[in-house]
Amino acid sequence: LFALTTLSLDFRPHPSLVSRTREFLDQIYGRLLTDPDETYRISLTAYELIENVVKYSSAGPSKVAVGLSEDAGQVYASVETSNRSTPDAITTLRGLVERLGQAADPHDVYGELIASCPQREGSGLGLARICAEAGMGLSLSVDGDEVTIRARAPMHSLKASHG
C-alpha cells in the first residue's frame, strides 16, 4: 500500500471549519478524480466525521487526514479523524459502528435511524449515511479517551496523470 495523496489537518474543533474543509476537499479531489460523485462521497464523509468531532470532542486538539492510496492495483479513498471523547460517547460510537459493520445492508440501519431521528437529540445519522450514501466502510480504534474513526472505499476515477 502506498499513498498517492494525503492531506492532514490538526485543529481545535470549531463549527466554521466544517464547511470550509468540505469545500477545500471538493476542489482538491475534483482535480484528482474524474467522477464528481466520487469526489462528493469523499467530501460528504469528511464533512460528517469532522462535524461529529466538532459536536462530540471532549477536549484538546483533533486531527483529520484525507487521502488516496493504492493497494494491489486498487485505489482507495480514506478519511480518518482522531479526537478525545467521553466514555459514554465512545460506547455509543462503538455500538453504532458494530451495528453498521454487522448489517447485511447499511441502508437498513440508515432507514431505522431516519425513522427514529425526530425523537433524538442530534440527528445520529452521520455514520450510517457515510456507509449507506457514500459507500464507505468504517472502522474504529480507541486508545484511552482518544477515538480514531476511519472510513475507506475503493475509487475508480483517478486521473491517469495522478496514478
Next chain:
Amino acid sequence: MADLEIQPISSAGLEALPKRIADDISVRLVGSCDMEVLGALEAFLKGLHLEARRLKARQLIFDCTELYFMNSSSVKLFVTLIAGVRKLEAKGRYGVCFRLNANLPWQRRSLEAIRLFAPEIVTLA
C-alpha cells in the same frame, strides 16, 4: 389561497425562496444545507409547515436543482417536517415533493432515504 407569510432564508451559504403556485407552495433551495445555516433552516421549515396548514396547501415543492450539499442534521430537519405532516389528520395532510437535479446523483441517494420514510407523503421528481 391567501398570501404566503414566511420570510425567505438569505444567507451566504443558503437561500430558501418560497412562493405560492396555485394550491402549492414552492421553495427554491440554492447553496448548501449545512451546520452554518441549521438554525435558520429549522425555523424556516417550522414556519413552512404552519403556512402549509394555514393555507391548506396541496403540496410543498422543494426545488433542489441548485442545492449542492445537505448534511445529516438537515436530513433530520426534513424528516421532522414530514413526521409532522404524518401526524395530521388525513384531510389536513399535504404532499412533499423534492425536485432533483439529475446531474447531482447524491440528491437521489439522500432524498430517496427520506422518501422511504414516508412514501405516502414524499415524492421525488
